[in-house]
Amino acid sequence: MINEKMRELGAKRSVIRELFEYSKARKMEIGEDNVFDFSIGNPSVPAPDCVNSAMTKLIKEENSVLLHGYTSAQGDTHVRQAVVDFINKTQNTCYSANSVYMTVGAAAALTCSLTALVNAGEEVIVLAPYFPEYKVFIERTGGIVKEVLCNETTFQPDFERLEKAINEKTSAIIVNSPNNPTGAVITEENIVKLSALLNKYQQKFGKPIYIICDEPYRELVYGDVTVPFIPKYYDNTIVCYSFSKSLSIPGERIGYVLVPEKAQDNIAIYQAVCGAGRALGFVCAPSLLQKIIPLCIGQTADISIYDKNRQLLLKELTSYGYSVVKPDGAFYLFVKSPSGDGNEFSERAKKHEIMLVPSDSFGCKGYVRLSYCVTTEQIEKALPAFKNLAKSYGITK
């Protein structure tokens, strides 16, 4: 009859979506300005001008049949060339266009990569806290999710815990840096350590263990932080990228998978990614969206707004007595629950009209995720509510 697993996935809204819907209803009741919604990771800054001007230019100048027609399944050649040209220039690599497969966003990049790499019964390690859809994507392939909690002070990988999780069934590890939900960027030192650890077990088991790095937040970093490009440290790395956040076009669904030439069995993996794209029903990434990439790659939306929000929140929330890890990237703040219980914190915050996502669904208890991809004005208006919330816990300094 109906596939029950799928029905459950469709019926059960994610906690994030649940909170978002509650917040919408609440706004209707007490007014838009009186509800402080920090639940959704939807970029709040407009796309850079190049996006709309590239679209307008293409629509005006290109032949309709070519512009809106099928591209090859792996993406238009000149688009893939533009992608590797940019990577090669910025990362000092020398990839060919044939190592890139254009996707319908990062989620598709992940489902294609996981479907390509994972066989039923194999294990995929995720570093908690992590984006909850990883579990959905992995389990759909028949793979098994192996959660490994990060260090709870720095949210860097905990190598002792990680080593215990690796075994002969380990097929891949998903690395998401800058991280959703903590904003942590894995340091170069830790990438080197991670590579050494994985190399040790690749040798021991005589089989590859792939890093799948999920990089939608690559460009969203603050201060002088840089995000190490993992394929330079570890050969068996597959990169999943999305232009959703860098170009502020999350609804348009455009990204890519990069299978570096140095990865073991790279040609077979690339073929399997193409095969997965075919079997999952992707056909090709949206044609117009593909074609704006050569005209927009390297540009970003005005992310200085996120940095401003980050600094304001860090300063104020800390001054109210909250315990917050300073995020180096993305647009999330991971705030410790004063009661130790993330769900309780989220519920109590709701009473102050503040929407914060409890951390349990990210595989890590005791926190909430605050998305600061909102207007600075919203944050300013919410500060008294945050102060009152802190008072209710008696943590105000």
Place this chain on the structure above:
Amino acid sequence: MINEKMRELGAKRSVIRELFEYSKARKMEIGEDNVFDFSIGNPSVPAPDCVNSAMTKLIKEENSVLLHGYTSAQGDTHVRQAVVDFINKTQNTCYSANSVYMTVGAAAALTCSLTALVNAGEEVIVLAPYFPEYKVFIERTGGIVKEVLCNETTFQPDFERLEKAINEKTSAIIVNSPNNPTGAVITEENIVKLSALLNKYQQKFGKPIYIICDEPYRELVYGDVTVPFIPKYYDNTIVCYSFSKSLSIPGERIGYVLVPEKAQDNIAIYQAVCGAGRALGFVCAPSLLQKIIPLCIGQTADISIYDKNRQLLLKELTSYGYSVVKPDGAFYLFVKSPSGDGNEFSERAKKHEIMLVPSDSFGCKGYVRLSYCVTTEQIEKALPAFKNLAKSYGITK
């Protein structure tokens, strides 16, 4: 290690793609105008003006964050409303927006529907000849493909063969009318017969058997032919639609699944479709593309060109001695191999620089598929080659 099934799917180009690549190479050798490529079903007429003007208008007038942001997973409400308004108006139905789920094209509509409806080991009937990707989509869910050959004169369903194929494991039947590759439109009489047959076995087995109708060619019909709207004849029908052909935007990937309220367990199915979309990594259909739909629905590209091509080919090929079934819809002609062997016919046609897809991969031997979504000029130039090819078989009248 690497998922071998996926690698094979990615490594093995489809016959269609293989021929298309051969034709590209051949064009380089002997010149674009001397190769007559009828291999690909890529619409050859430009999108109607409304597509580009709707895009330009939205880009110019809409708020960037709203225009390019995430929509809800099932699609923007006003887009889904526009879709059901159009269906309700044209089919005299009364669906609500909540019965529509916007997809990344028809392939996604099919993979989401099949993933929602099929459990491992269940059977899905396909009426041969059929679009070869159905097999890929069905097998990825763990389902089993049950091919039922149509009547070879009319390419209407053969009910005797069909009845033999139905059993307790039958979960669904895919109906594609107008059909790729024959262009046949299933008659109203046969839809009524099909409904009666399925109802009989639903009762016998005490469980639903769903029709999944794949309708990307709904608007591409010629003369006074109309395409019966199957949900009006059979309650347990799920409709998969794409705007690829009607709006000539196949690369842009926009379509929908309709789960009519009358379908048994419609809410559970709709939820399962949403769950499948989530698990397969679709997130939402491309936002800009969704938003042009209310501005373009009901309009079509200039399909009179396809009709002109169809008539020209029918007249000429028949006069050369070929045996061709007159297609009522889509843009394909199914031509019988004079030798009885479709592969031999395709190979021999290549020697005359004509690219025709052998029918074996469509689950039906002895034919070729000719895609006439090309310029009329290409057809006119190819006619002497078709005549010579006929002569080589000694069939010229």
